[in-house]
Amino acid sequence: GINAEYGDLLEGRVELLERVMGTDSGDGKSPTVGKQITDINSKVDKMLGKHQKTQALLKRLNELAEYTDPSFIMRYDPANFIKRDYVLDSTTRLQKAAVEAKKIQELSKFVDSGNLKNLNELEKKMGPLTSKCLDLNDKEQDMGKEIDELLFKWNGIIDTLTEQFVAFDTILRAIEEKEEEKSKK
Numbered sequence: 001g002i003n004a005e006y007g008d009l010l011e012g013r014v015e016l017l018e019r020v021m022g023t024d025s026g027d028g029k030s031p032t033v034g035k036q037i038t039d040i041n042s043k044v045d046k047m048l049g050k051h052q053k054t055q056a057l058l059k060r061l062n063e064l065a066e067y068t069d070p071s072f073i074m075r076y077d078p079a080n081f082i083k084r085d086y087v088l089d090s091t092t093r094l095q096k097a098a099v100e101a102k103k104i105q106e107l108s109k110f111v112d113s114g115n116l117k118n119l120n121e122l123e124k125k126m127g128p129l130t131s132k133c134l135d136l137n138d139k140e141q142d143m144g145k146e147i148d149e150l151l152f153k154w155n156g157i158i159d160t161l162t163e164q165f166v167a168f169d170t171i172l173r174a175i176e177e178k179e180e181e182k183s184k185k
Helices: 002-021 033-049 052-059 061-067 070-076 078-110 119-184
Strands: none
Touching: 002 119, 033 052, 033 119, 052 061, 078 119
16 A cells, blocks of 8 residues: 555665665764664654644544545545435425426316315425425535535645655755765765
């Protein structure tokens, strides 16, 4: 998956750094790149460890990634469920019923009025059903807005993490440059 790719990429980068810098200058005092990365990682952990919200977020990153998986969203997207199964199906059915009720009303003058006593009651029931259908449509739109807000927040989290990784890369590059300068001297 994505984590394995980044892990392989990072591991390859560390190996390259160790080859370029050498793991030991011969005096036994220069730390390995792995040690330097471990030190940086523990410093970052200490910085993040001070903030409980950040700790909770880091613990749940895999769960958040699962929720943004398109297959998960399509399976459990309540807006699509309501739209597909209730609003659209009900709209078509209610429109057909309204057309049929209108036809019945037009044809009622040809039929004995005793057979159509319930026509007014049916028309009265159509109003609340149509209103319910419109309410469900409004709820579907509100849920869509909430999902958009959640996706916006998720993108903010991803942007923050990306900035942190860029900062880590900058630190690694600075270490590489220092080691290159040391090796040139």
